Amino acid sequence: MSLRIEGVSKTFNGFQALKKVNLEVKEGEILALLGSSGCGKTTLLRIIAGLIEQTEGKVWINETDISGWPAQKRNTAMVFQNYALFPHMNLEENIAYGLTLKKMRRNAIRSQVNEVLKQVQLDGLNKRKIQELSGGQKQRAALARALITKPDILLFDEPLSNLDEKLRVSMREEISRIQRETGITSIYVTHDQKEAMAIAHKIAVMSHGEVVQWGEPEDIFYRPVNAFTADFMGRVNVFECQKNSQGIFTFLGKTIETSSNSKAIQLLLPPEEVDIYETDKGQLIQGTVVAIELSGALIHYRIAVKNLHLYAYRLRRVKERIYSENQTVWIDFDIKTIHIFEER
Numbered sequence: 001m002s003l004r005i006e007g008v009s010k011t012f013n014g015f016q017a018l019k020k021v022n023l024e025v026k027e028g029e030i031l032a033l034l035g036s037s038g039c040g041k042t043t044l045l046r047i048i049a050g051l052i053e054q055t056e057g058k059v060w061i062n063e064t065d066i067s068g069w070p071a072q073k074r075n076t077a078m079v080f081q082n083y084a085l086f087p088h089m090n091l092e093e094n095i096a097y098g099l100t101l102k103k104m105r106r107n108a109i110r111s112q113v114n115e116v117l118k119q120v121q122l123d124g125l126n127k128r129k130i131q132e133l134s135g136g137q138k139q140r141a142a143l144a145r146a147l148i149t150k151p152d153i154l155l156f157d158e159p160l161s162n163l164d165e166k167l168r169v170s171m172r173e174e175i176s177r178i179q180r181e182t183g184i185t186s187i188y189v190t191h192d193q194k195e196a197m198a199i200a201h202k203i204a205v206m207s208h209g210e211v212v213q214w215g216e217p218e219d220i221f222y223r224p225v226n227a228f229t230a231d232f233m234g235r236v237n238v239f240e241c242q243k244n245s246q247g248i249f250t251f252l253g254k255t256i257e258t259s260s261n262s263k264a265i266q267l268l269l270p271p272e273e274v275d276i277y278e279t280d281k282g283q284l285i286q287g288t289v290v291a292i293e294l295s296g297a298l299i300h301y302r303i304a305v306k307n308l309h310l311y312a313y314r315l316r317r318v319k320e321r322i323y324s325e326n327q328t329v330w331i332d333f334d335i336k337t338i339h340i341f342e343e344r
């Protein structure tokens with residue numbers, strides 16, 4: 001099933017939480033709604049589920065306008081951060097709950113429960129009490145409970161926020177796998193850009209109730225439309241650049257080719273594109289290492305160059321030369337790797 005959000009706005013007592021949001025999720029795809037707290041992600045999810053009603057706009061599933069439909073008619077299922085499992089029921093009863101409401105036969109329920117338990121790799125734990133499950137297992141249980149209803153649209157509301165980093169990584173792989181296998185069109189709310197990049201076919205970056213940019217993860221990461229998206233995607237090295245007296249934009253002595261008519265542009269110099277040298281090989285730019293941070297297999301250098309500070313990320317390999325604080329270094333980058341923002 002495909003999902004389309006058309007000009008959806010939501011106002012709560014005069015406060016506009018969503019402003020004319022337009023989005024589309026193709027059949028079988030995951031769209032990540034990415035944004036900081038309060039930007040309207042959950043509100044949009046709840047509108048799709050039919051838990052609240054939009055002030056204006058429409059929600060379409062395939063070619064059907066479901067805007068006025070009650071939640072129970074929509075065939076969506078939600079997976080929550082806090083699992084929302086029933087503590088007085090065991091695992092099997094929790095998962096069967098949606099089907100018992102539909103008054104299905106017990107044998108049919110049992111076989112479907114076993115099937116989804118297998119899918120989320122909890123098979124054999126049917127009689128476990130909820131409080132005897134780990135955080136990761138509870139999240140699998142919550143997913144199983146959503147899957148058993150065979151929803152047209154799966155809605156994930158920050159499902160991994162309560163888990164530690166290692167478990168988050170393995171669970172997002174798991175969600176990806178299950179989503180691929182079932183092919184259920186999904187929306188995944190998160191404030192974590194890494195999670196969004198890892199899991200989604202498309203990402204919508206939201207701010208103050210609006211979609212700032214919407215596209216493939218690679219586009220959003222490498223070609224953010226403005227400094228807000230760049231910052232949200234964890235991209236450092238955003239600079240402003242003025243036209244010189246000859247009407248040319250230059251950055252650290254290099255000429256930028258652009259057809260921009262404005263007096264100033266904003267650009268991103270990807271930190272992974274900055275090379276560092278110990279000695280001047282000619283045409284290099286002199287700087288001083290101001291700070292060094294180790295981030296897993298990467299070394300983040302902050303380097304003072306002329307009147308600005310820029311970051312250079314290098315892979316921390318055994319053979320890699322490691323520079324020290326206050327060391328004079330020379331840097332270089334290919335001017336073609338800079339990205340100029342469309343919007344300011």
Ligand SMILES: Nc1ncnc2c1ncn2[C@@H]1O[C@H](COP(=O)(O)OP(=O)(O)OP(=O)(O)O)[C@@H](O)[C@H]1O
Nearest residue numbers: 012015017035036037038039040041042043044191
């Ligand atoms: N029922 C409500 N009444 C009044 N204001 C609300 C209501 N629900 C949400 N809001 C407001 O709408 C805005 C968007 O809220 P929403 O929960 O959608 O944000 P979010 O992006 O999901 O944030 P978080 O990541 O913190 O969950 C917030 O400013 C919130 O306070």
